[in-house]
Amino acid sequence: MTANELKALKQLACKVRIGIVESTNAAKCGHPGGSLSSAEVLTYLYAKELNVDPANPKMATRDRFVLSKGHCAPALYAVLAHRGFFPVEDLLTLRKIGSYLQGHPNMNTVPGVDMSTGSLGQGVSTAAGMALTAKLTKNPCRVYTLLGDGEIQEGQVWEAFMFSAHYKLDNLCVIIDNNGLQIDGNIADVMSPYPIVDKMVAFGFHTITVDGHDFEALEKAFAEAKTVTGKPTAIVMNTIKGKGVSFMENQAGWHGKSTNAAEFEIAMAELKAALAELEA
Secondary structure, three states: OOHHHHHHHHHHHHHHHHHHHHHHHHHOOOOHHHHHHOHHHHHHHHHHHOOOOOOOOOOOOOOEEEEOOHHHHHHHHHHHHHHOOOOHHHHHHOOOOOOOOOOOOOOOOOOOOOOOOOOOOHHHHHHHHHHHHHHHHOOOOOEEEEEEOOHHHOHHHHHHHHHHHHOOOOOEEEEEEEOOEEOOEEHHHHHOOOOHHHHHHHOOOEEEEEEOOOHHHHHHHHHHHOOOOOOOEEEEEEOOOOOOOHHHOOOHHHOOOOOOHHHHHHHHHHHHHHHHHHHO
């Protein structure tokens, strides 16, 4: 990508982070930590990778994206809003009574959401089903799904992985956000899923490891995924939970809570300063 494209992606990711912090603060609840760690990959997907059209969100040949870690809806909503699926100002209605932006994605109310998710493990199963359906109906779309590293402690996830390899779903790209933390602490202490890469290879996936905050690395990984035939691809991203907000970074406590007034001011000052630097 060009220097200008890279700069634009970094600016958009920063705006997405601002949207995450503003929306969860307005709701006084939500999941900022894992939302912030996935800002770059969601930004890249919707800005560069996915064949989607905000003016026609139900386009039959669109690429599908399933947020399997559905609690990180604030990140998905922020990206969809900045991509033009709905107004950015609606982000401040997150989780409020009467809002279409619920705490977890709802395909029946949110333009651009392809699957309602929230119960961990089920999203990737749906994505695998979408990919097989696309194969059977000769739909050229690709299917992408984002999982949390804590989520892959669920047994249903591994059933979906076996299914995907068995049916040679080379139109499926599974992305694992390996930020190392879940609501109860370090994933290695709660129920270690490691070695993730070795397990994905053993389950029949073409597997790529990447810095999930590096846009150029993400570009290479997704380009490589498109060249794979006869098996699904897994992109294992090394990320930082709470990325972009100093006091949230690598802190499990920010998995599922919102900022207070003082914390909100600090977070917004940091993010706005980062954006101003990128826009200079």
